[in-house]
Amino acid sequence: MGGRKRSSRERPQGGRQQRNDRSRTGERVEMNPAIHIENLRKTYPAAWRKPAKEALRGVSLAIGEGETFGFIGPNGAGKSTLIKILIGTLRPTAGEARLFGRPVSDAAARRGLGFVPENPSLQEFLTPYEILLMGLRLHGAKVGDERRHCLAWLERFGLGAVADSPLRGFSKGMMQRTALAHALAVKPRLLILDEPLSGLDPVGRKDVVDILDEYRGAGGALFFSSHVLHDVERIADRFGLIHQGELLTIRSPQEIAADQTGRYVLRYRGGALIEGSREVRADIREVEGDSSDLAGMLVRIHAAGGILQEVKPAMSLETVFFRTISSAPADASPFAREDR
Numbered sequence: 001m002g003g004r005k006r007s008s009r010e011r012p013q014g015g016r017q018q019r020n021d022r023s024r025t026g027e028r029v030e031m032n033p034a035i036h037i038e039n040l041r042k043t044y045p046a047a048w049r050k051p052a053k054e055a056l057r058g059v060s061l062a063i064g065e066g067e068t069f070g071f072i073g074p075n076g077a078g079k080s081t082l083i084k085i086l087i088g089t090l091r092p093t094a095g096e097a098r099l100f101g102r103p104v105s106d107a108a109a110r111r112g113l114g115f116v117p118e119n120p121s122l123q124e125f126l127t128p129y130e131i132l133l134m135g136l137r138l139h140g141a142k143v144g145d146e147r148r149h150c151l152a153w154l155e156r157f158g159l160g161a162v163a164d165s166p167l168r169g170f171s172k173g174m175m176q177r178t179a180l181a182h183a184l185a186v187k188p189r190l191l192i193l194d195e196p197l198s199g200l201d202p203v204g205r206k207d208v209v210d211i212l213d214e215y216r217g218a219g220g221a222l223f224f225s226s227h228v229l230h231d232v233e234r235i236a237d238r239f240g241l242i243h244q245g246e247l248l249t250i251r252s253p254q255e256i257a258a259d260q261t262g263r264y265v266l267r268y269r270g271g272a273l274i275e276g277s278r279e280v281r282a283d284i285r286e287v288e289g290d291s292s293d294l295a296g297m298l299v300r301i302h303a304a305g306g307i308l309q310e311v312k313p314a315m316s317l318e319t320v321f322f323r324t325i326s327s328a329p330a331d332a333s334p335f336a337r338e339d340r
């Protein structure tokens, strides 16, 4: 942590120390990127009354040191399968996965890797402090005063007051925050997070996004999965969309934003309904219009006695993203409704 924070515009895509090598997918990549995946396939074998399942169908991807990559996809798309292969707990059926140039089957590849699964299961008789301390020792992280280091991270995640209380009785969000603190405390050069915000309340989500943004600003590589684009769009340098085991597209937030249609929704409170507006909740109204008419809409809302609450693009980023890579109508988007 620490160090000067860079904005996503300052940061080169693909992370720092980029060279002009090209992968088979045509991306500029480093010699030893944080993650390198080549034509990865995974088929779960058939089981009793269950046919074989092709969960990954030839995924190729390179993520540079210092890059933040969001892996987005609906339920069952293959996100967790790919993450399990990356952390070495699942063997691919075919293809190759490397961390910092080493095959994931090599234990040394995982040195400096911080990982948080979707539903972390932590030993309930341990305290958050003990969990973090174990992580430091396992990773051989050199931090000076271990207790102070661990407590600083626990405080960062709002767990300072319960640092020495057994995890028994912790809420799902507190477990998630303990697991995230554990992953960050080991000073990882690569963080892999499966649905890092699941189980967190809105305040917890914002805190975690801020902490991840800081980690990313200090140059760490981050690979996270999510089915909610909205929460994590701020921190990713690139997003990959996976659907039915195939990586359909990779885009930057800037490219996604450029795909917006130029139509906006203005939400206002009170006053009268203006032409084209509709009441979405008691006393809350929305009107949609073209960006060229934004000023006009504001004037009409003001004249009707309304108070502006929000201006947002007419389509959610998730809808734009999905439309970009698919001819499916927006309504058929398989993503979580949370993002709307």
Ligand SMILES: Nc1ncnc2c1ncn2[C@@H]1O[C@H](COP(=O)(O)OP(=O)(O)OP(=O)(O)O)[C@@H](O)[C@H]1O
Residues within 6 Å of the ligand: 044, 045, 053, 054, 055, 073, 074, 075, 076, 077, 078, 079, 080, 081, 082, 227
């Ligand atoms: N152990 C398993 N045996 C058989 N099929 C599996 C197994 N694990 C996952 N699958 C199947 O593989 C596909 C991909 O699952 P995966 O868990 O990777 O998706 P996901 O994108 O992480 O989904 P979610 O967002 O719901 O966690 C799904 O169809 C799932 O049912």
